Amino acid sequence: MTEAEVSYHAIRNSVAFAEEPELRCLQLTGSQAFDALDAVCPCDIFLQDGQMKHTLLLDDTGIPFADVYVCREGENAYLIGYGSGADEIANWVTYHATGITDFSIVDLGESYDNLTIDGPYAWELCAEVFGPDILGLPYLGMLVLDAMFVFRAGRTGEYGYHLLVPTDQKERWVENLLATGAAFEMARADESVRAQCVLESFFFDINREGQYHLTPLELQLQWRLSSQKTTYPGAEALHTLRHSGWTRRLTCFATPDPVNADAEITCDDEIVGHVLVAGYSPARGDCVGKALLNEPYWHAGLDAFQVGGIPLKTISTPAINNLSLKVSPYRHSFHTRAEDLS
Amino acid sequence: MRPELKEKIERRENTLNRVIELLISGLQLDRSYEELDPDTPLFGTGLGLDSVDAVEIVVALESEFGISLEEGDSMFALRTINSLVDVVLRQSEENLDDGS
Numbered sequence: 001m002t003e004a005e006v007s008y009h010a011i012r013n014s015v016a017f018a019e020e021p022e023l024r025c026l027q028l029t030g031s032q033a034f035d036a037l038d039a040v041c042p043c044d045i046f047l048q049d050g051q052m053k054h055t056l057l058l059d060d061t062g063i064p065f066a067d068v069y070v071c072r073e074g075e076n077a078y079l080i081g082y083g084s085g086a087d088e089i090a091n092w093v094t095y096h097a098t099g100i101t102d103f104s105i106v107d108l109g110e111s112y113d114n115l116t117i118d119g120p121y122a123w124e125l126c127a128e129v130f131g132p133d134i135l136g137l138p139y140l141g142m143l144v145l146d147a148m149f150v151f152r153a154g155r156t157g158e159y160g161y162h163l164l165v166p167t168d169q170k171e172r173w174v175e176n177l178l179a180t181g182a183a184f185e186m187a188r189a190d191e192s193v194r195a196q197c198v199l200e201s202f203f204f205d206i207n208r209e210g211q212y213h214l215t216p217l218e219l220q221l222q223w224r225l226s227s228q229k230t231t232y233p234g235a236e237a238l239h240t241l242r243h244s245g246w247t248r249r250l251t252c253f254a255t256p257d258p259v260n261a262d263a264e265i266t267c268d269d270e271i272v273g274h275v276l277v278a279g280y281s282p283a284r285g286d287c288v289g290k291a292l293l294n295e296p297y298w299h300a301g302l303d304a305f306q307v308g309g310i311p312l313k314t315i316s317t318p319a320i321n322n323l324s325l326k327v328s329p330y331r332h333s334f335h336t337r338a339e340d341l342s
Numbered sequence: 343m344r345p346e347l348k349e350k351i352e353r354r355e356n357t358l359n360r361v362i363e364l365l366i367s368g369l370q371l372d373r374s375y376e377e378l379d380p381d382t383p384l385f386g387t388g389l390g391l392d393s394v395d396a397v398e399i400v401v402a403l404e405s406e407f408g409i410s411l412e413e414g415d416s417m418f419a420l421r422t423i424n425s426l427v428d429v430v431l432r433q434s435e436e437n438l439d440d441g442s
Contacts (some may be wrong), residue, residue: 056385139386149415155433202381223388229372253382268344299354300380300424304347306403316424317381325417 008282010187011156011197011324014334015119017177018189023065023114024086025149025164028077030103037070037077039097040233042216044226047072052140052153055224057081057089058234060240062215067206069153071142078142079153080162083206112149112164115173118189118197120323121334122159125184126150129176130163135329137161156194157201157322166193184334196279200288202252202317208277209250209290217246218292238260248273249298252317255287259307265291266306272297275307283320357427357434360406365423368402369395380424388422396420409433 010016022116026164028036038045043055049072057066066089079089086107093105115127126134134150137143142151147166154160165173177186198205204221215238216222229235242288251273258280265273278289297305303313323341332340362378371378371389382388384430385396399420400411407430411419419429 220381222377222379223382225377227377249379267347296351296355299351299358301354301428302347302350304350316394316428317422321418 004190004193005282006187007189007193008196010185011118011189011193012138012283013050013120014187015117015122015125015181016189016193017181017188018116018118018191018194019111019197020114020116020162022082023080023116023162024082024084024089025080025105025112025114026086026090026093027077027108027145028103029075029106032097032100032102033075033077034072036097036100036103039100039217039231040093041068041070042225042229042232042234042260043070044229046076047110049074050141050143052142052151054140054153056216056221057084057092058216058232058238060233060237062203062237063213063236064206064210064216064219064221067210069140069151069202071151073142073144073149078149083210105342108149108164111167111187111267113167113170113254115148115163115165115177116160117163117177118154118156118160119184119186119305121184121337122154122161123329124334125177125181125186126161126163127329129173129180134161155201155203155205157203157318157320158197158324175192196281199277199279200281200283200319201322202290202319205277212276212292214250214292215241215246217241218248219250221291247295248292249295250276251291251293251298251300251314252319253289253291253305253312253314254281254284254319255289255307255310255312258287258308259289259310259312263307265293265312267297267304272305280317288315288319350401354427357430358423359380361423364391364402364406365399368398376389378423380427381422383422384420384426388439399426407434408437 018225034045041055043053052069052071054069059065066083068079068082071078086109090105137152149164151162217254259275259278262273263275264271272292273291276290276292278287281288300316305312362375384391404410419425
């Protein structure tokens with residue numbers, strides 16, 4: 001197997017490790033920290049202690065510029081995610097939190113490094129390396145463990161954890177991970193392999209379809225928006241679009257052969273959309289992608305399309321069935337996986 | 343548009359509409375029809391439903407569409423609104439083929 005194939009196999013079947021320096025993590029402190037988040041985030045900021053919520057940061061035209069989670073731990077708020085620099089996000093929050101002054105923002109990236117662990121047995125490796133408390137952490141939960149922050153969230157469709165460890169401890173934790181991970185057939189996963197897993201799971205990728213200036217309505221991300229709030233940045237633009245209606249939508253597809261980004265999609269010689277992202281899916285044995293399709297062709301389950309002579313069918317998401325759905329931290333183990341899942 | 347494609351799209355849209363209405367009314371979702379995208383995840387993230395909601399959905403699907411989810415199927419069928427629509431359409435066609 002190639003290095004990429006080993007990485008992919010680890011994410012889908014055992015556990016994989018990545019450093020992901022592009023993951024931003026900001027800590028907001030002060031009596032108005034949550035008021036500031038409430039002013040700028042399009043989701044409702046009702047968070048219990050240790051809870052995370054997946055949302056977006058939008059510009060004034062309603063286009064996402066960051067793919068983020070908002071989190072609560074004690075009296076502190078956290079904003080973690082992808083898509084912009086930490087300074088850019090901090091300045092943007094400060095600018096838009098009009099009249100809210102009693103809060104401050106710290107870029108945890110200055111003193112912490114991120115380690116991302118994904119895979120159906122990520123929970124088991126994390127428990128062995130970082131301690132058993134991780135086993136009880138629910139999806140979209142966070143905890144502070146000694147000097148590190150643990151966030152349970154991933155974009156591969158498998159169990160996923162982001163661990164922010166103090167920079168001066170990073171090498172020690174990486175050595176521990178590599179040493180313990182050997183028994184789990186752990187592999188390092190680079191950005192391209194992780195991006196392919198994100199694509200298969202139909203998670204939003206700010207660096208791919210996020211570059212096409214599409215709103216959450218076109219991206220099928222309305223679940224990340226509050227149905228009640230009306231005052232966040234971009235709200236007016238989205239309200240206008242909702243009122244007028246939108247006529248194209250991000251839709252998952254499969255093709256037997258590779259297709260290129262920006263290729264035209266036709267139906268009976270009529271152009272009905274474009275490919276935005278595509279790539280080979282080892283789990284499926286064909287290519288999967290995300291297309292921007294016009295109404296009424298934007299539905300899953302249609303096999304009436306072509307891309308330059310290659311047949312294209314639209315499919316429901318996610319494109320694969322993840323092994324993590326069958327793996328339970330309470331009943332299974334990587335070391336007994338053959339018997340567990342037979 | 344070819345008639346058979348038009349018919350297929352209409353069947354998909356009608357089923358999608360019914361599934362979304364079933365979710366809104368059955369689970370008292372605080373969302374309008376237009377706010378529920380077809381590929382919205384149902385559990386964990388997305389709508390954030392739980393195991394009690396899953397039982398409600400299975401019962402409602404049987405009541406509304408006359409279909410039943412096998413235990414092994416439900417894990418994958420309940421991932422998004424679209425995956426529910428797939429199951430409804432597939433089982434409806436199988437029922438037609440069986441004459442049931």
